[in-house]
Amino acid sequence: MTTTPPHEPPPDAAEGGVRVEVYGIRHHGPGSARAVRRALEEFRPDAVLIEGPPEADAIVDLAADPGMVPPVALLAYAPGEPPLPGDDGASGSDRRAAFWPFAEFSPEWQAVRYALDEGVAVRFCDLPAANQLVPPSPPDDHEHDHGDEREDGDEAREGIRLDPLGWLARAAGYEDAERWWDDVVEHRDGGPSPFPAIAEAMAELRERVADEPSVKGLPPGYLLREEQREAAMRRTVRRALKDGFERVAVVCGAWHVPAILAKVPAARDDQTLRGLPKAKVSMTWVPWTHGRLAERSGYGAGVRSPGWYAHLFAAPDRPVERWLTDAARILRQEDLHVSSAHVIEAVRLAEALAALRGRPLAGLDEVTEAARAVLCEGADLPVELIRRRMAVGERLGSVPDDTPMVPLQRDLADRQRRLRLAPSADARELELDLRRDLDLARSRLLHRLRLLEVDWGVPAESRGRGTFRETWTLCWRPEFDVELIEASAWGTTVAGASAARATAMAAEAESLAELTAVVERCLLADLAEALPAVMGTLADRAALDGDVAHLMDALPALVRALRYGDVRGTGTGPLRTVVDGLVVRVCVGLVPASRGLDDDAARALLGRLDRAHSALALLDDAAHTARWHTTLAALVDRDDLHGLLGGRLTRLLFDVGILTDVPDRMARAVSAGVAPARAAAWVEGFLSEGGLVLVHDDVLLRLVDGWIAALPADAFTSVLPLLRRAFGEFAAAERRAIGDRVRHLDAAPSARRGDDPIDPVRAAPATATVLRILDPEARP
Template sequence: MPAERTAVRTSVLGVRHHGPGSARAVRAELERLAPDVVLIEGPPEADDLVPLAGSPEMEPPVALLAHVPGEPSRAVFWPFAAFSPEWQAIRYALDAGVPVRFCDLPAAVALAYRRDEGEEAPADPIGALAAAAGYDDPERWWEDVVEHRAGTTPFEVVAEAMAAVREGRAPSAREARREAYMRRTLRRAVKDGFRDIAVVCGAWHAPAFTDPQPAAADDRLLRGLPRVGVEVTWVPWTHGRLASRSGYGAGVTSPGWYEHLFTAADRPVERWLARVAEVLREEGLPVSSAHVVEAVRLAGSLAALRGRPLAGLDEVTEAARAVMCEGEEARVELIRRRLVVGERLGRVPGDTPMVPLQRDLRAEQRRLRLKPDAADRDLDLDLRKPLDLSRSRLLHRLALLGVPWGTPLQARGRGTFREPWRLAWRPEFDVALIEAGVWGTTVPDAAAARAVAAAEADGVALADVTSLVERCLLADLPTALPRVLAALSARAALDPDVTRLMAALPAMARARRYGDVRGTSADGLDAVLASMLARIRVGLPSALTGLDDDAARDLLRHLDAVHAATALLSEEDRREWLAALRGVAARDDLHGLADGRLTRILLDAGELDAEEAARRTALATSAGQEPARVACWMEGFLAGGGLPLVHDRRLLGLLDRWLCGLSAESFIAVLPLLRRTFGRFDAPERRAIGERVRAGGGPKAGTDEVDEERAAGAVLTVLTILGRAGE
């Protein structure tokens, strides 16, 4: 730099952290000033990362992430959007070849302090200035004064206004430390020989750079501050995380709108409403160019009535609501989600500092053609296809690592090869990946190590280990499965509670079939399943003893689940299970719910014929039984649906006679149980039962009567299908 330049010129550009008008003004002012160094509010540990912002692969929104290794809760982000003044200052400096330094308190110091220091909430200078100007909305005031302002932004006036707001207000301890460090960074820049210095910081801090605070006082304030080890990198960010409603303290209400204002300098209202029309058309809504013209006129009229220099977000939203959305708030919410906030996800260069696990995931995303996206995206996988199967395994592995990029959805249809997901990438997943790096350098290795550690942890519940077995099979982790199965076998052998074994077995039975559906080896699973089922069979009689109503319902829920799961096991296991149920069903001390449910299960499985089922029903509904027990028996027997009453006239007749024989008091007592039982039937079942009763009761139901005239059409159709219509 020229030696004759001895005087120091410091230009302080106080801005709002995210605003298109501020961003344009900062860029224009820096080009006018041509400083030889730019100081920006941010962590000084990131100085060496600034050159990455000039990479063509870097696409905002992005954020600087500082975190304490090993403590995921201690992390802080500095987000930047294309319309952030600090981002434009960085890009100007890189384009002009000017050095950039961050001047905020180091992240190592900021993260050493916990958030429970009891400091007062930061001031809201924008709100104070808006109130002084007669505005009830700080966002609207800032837009009118800065974001929609024609010409340059008066940074000196902004600094004077902030000084007036700060007058008489003592900064908090944290703010005092931050501003002391900012002044120290400015002095260091002067000491290093820079003579034309531009500072880009939050407007609130602008007066701090003109504060005649001596260096010694700042040094005393900063001396002895605690520090922690931190790592800093760039990570992708989203517009949703820039929104104030996400909890971001410096967020704005409308990042998508602000990006539009920044990128569409000419005719922003017309271009915005054209985008609104495009979004609505994509949803199949009829929006014409005439709608756009009328909405533009209405927005302009509203802005004129309110004395605004340009139609703001309020005006264009009201115009869209009235003209394009026909007053429907659901359509307005769609516009807010898709455009006002937006769904943009940034991108960082490949040479950004990352832990190996992050790099492995990026390689997997490229290989599997799964691009991260902030917007919700449904993905229907066909597990018969190698690419989709690999995608499924990756999503399950990430879930084991605490990175729920995908959320499984309920599959439509009966095919087990379909696996629907909903994908949405969140910025905090990068923090989770950094922390998960301790488990391994690749996604499968880290997921396997994490699963084994969770299965072998002290005090882990049997159901949790069972879930891990299922998840290891879904994620195809053959190196982890043997150890997780060993942990499961040990837990099952030591667990005396039959109910917990019953709760764990269905997931194991489901996992057993993955070897067929997903091509995953489930070696060792059969032995564990057989052992668990054998212990359930042995412990079932005692588990069904001495139950009250609530305990009986809870146990029968597990009993139904185990019975359904045995359909996925071998024929021998199924036969042994049904034999155990037959033995228990022969007891006469069972709770009514259990007695009725076991009878129904055995009937549906073909272990009881209709004659025997009718005999048991007659015994259960005989006059010597308490009405409450009979109602419980019926609840258990009919829990699987009312088809037996539709197809078996004897069962319906027995139930009908029992109900007709109840006294008024007994009927009132059992009515809640009966209503709950019959209320679970499908509507066609209830209708068919009612028609049979109306036709004269169970034994003489009208199924033997055939209306030949009404049946003739159906008979002709069947004969036509069989090719025998002429017979």
């Protein structure tokens, strides 16, 4: 505990009965949280100042509400204006928001709860969020990179400023800063207060960087912003004393303790803070997750294991025994055999490891090693299960209903309650049956949120059959609150905002395919308000676009929307007119679009042909299907058609029963008079749908086998990449089946040259090569 005596009092503090205590903490530490709570109970302050944005003073009382369950976070955001159609960027232009997270084991949270429980004034004492949510000021001359003038001590001073705990850990002989801090603070319960020693250590470290510290490697404006923050902290202390508080407690990051206690004239701090740019900001509480408190999430003040720290705070007595008991319970839930004897031995091992390593308490490393060796018997997967469920311990907090929210957030919360879709930080699957009104409403809500770029639900491949089923993966992330705030520029309800967003997306779509995707999403989300404008834009764009490729790209999304609209109860009348026109125009323009194509263009058209063919099969319209098949039949006989397309069209028409002379066509396509590259492209196109046709049709298999066997050596080398690509796309089972049938084929006449019998010795290398192509696992 750091008091003003024997340290110099902060500016403007009277020497009478006024006392200012400064508690330097590390954010999110159970030992620090308990120490702060204990120190506050001993000091009995009449005002508590906490590092954080002062705009939160107006809503800090909500922390006492029973509905406020950590982890939670203060969210400051600068509301943006909605973009005009054609503007770049998402709604609200640049995102300007910042979070201040709190867990149950955060010292700041315990300080807030102490103050509210005791009826003590509580304020935040950092630089206002209004000054932080603006671009940083340009660095002064003394902040520029010293370049070649950098001295040997600069690197050390940088390390102290950026990671003071890491420097202290190394000085104490630790390579891991978190392990050192755990040993000296977090794993200790009771004993003398750690705050005087922390303040003394930080004062010493700051002395080392006081003289012209190097800033190479620091973010732009870092030093200036730190000076501004500490000036704001000192000014808040002065205001508290001026307001008549005589016992003031300050809870802040350990690095700032010497700065708060320093004798700095008020005029200097006022000068530092004068004229800072400001943004109009709003402040609220939002749910947070343990996962976002972890270092791996990118959070600057993150900890390695939020779940472990939460456990240490909740179970200060026998934490090792309780942890390993919970781990055993999790493993037993997965039908793994773990007994009480395993737990006892694991506890003994963890404590022995801690003693060997000189640690006051077994830490996460020791209990993990003990669990791996005893409970998991050396297996990695059970250890990963324990890590995921316990070490991180994903948990989503909650905020009271009367927390300030933008209307869009409140509308979503209301719909979540009505539809019984509680947000959760753990990913879970949701199966929907669109024939049920509740599931249909859930589907529409999730699709509308995706239009607002709030991907709470992500569509997954449905395991059921039929168009009336959907599968979603749901996982709530704290950032969604910021995205909802940004999306509120489009409207006050989920339905209204998503409709406005869809209309703007349709106006901004650069291609017909993008526009049709918007139409499909509108139908899935049942946005009747936006659909007329979006359909009008689509009709105008489709009428003016004469590029067959664009029309073919647009067709699948429209057909899906048309086919599934009836299942979802969505009106699709105007869409049918657009689809009818697109099909006719695609059939008319496909033949001229297929002329004179190189390999890349032919491959691109092949993909479009497949997608259009599948879309028309899904549409199941007899007139359109007949028109499409007539177009393909007219195209397949063209002499100037690329071999890849020729083979693919032959296969498509063969599958629907229109072509019956496929063996003759294949014989001509792979005959000796056809260039090997064209023949290989034809075979690749024909087999691009899969190799089952070769498994079930001996005639076609003999033709392919005979053509490959008859290829000259140089021609075989040139077409080998095409063949490998064609056969490489087959499933492993198909390749094995083809290889097995090739082994048992009788010698075909097409595989012979003249009347000479096949020489098995001369044919063996070619046979082995073909078998490897057909099935890499096959042995000749």
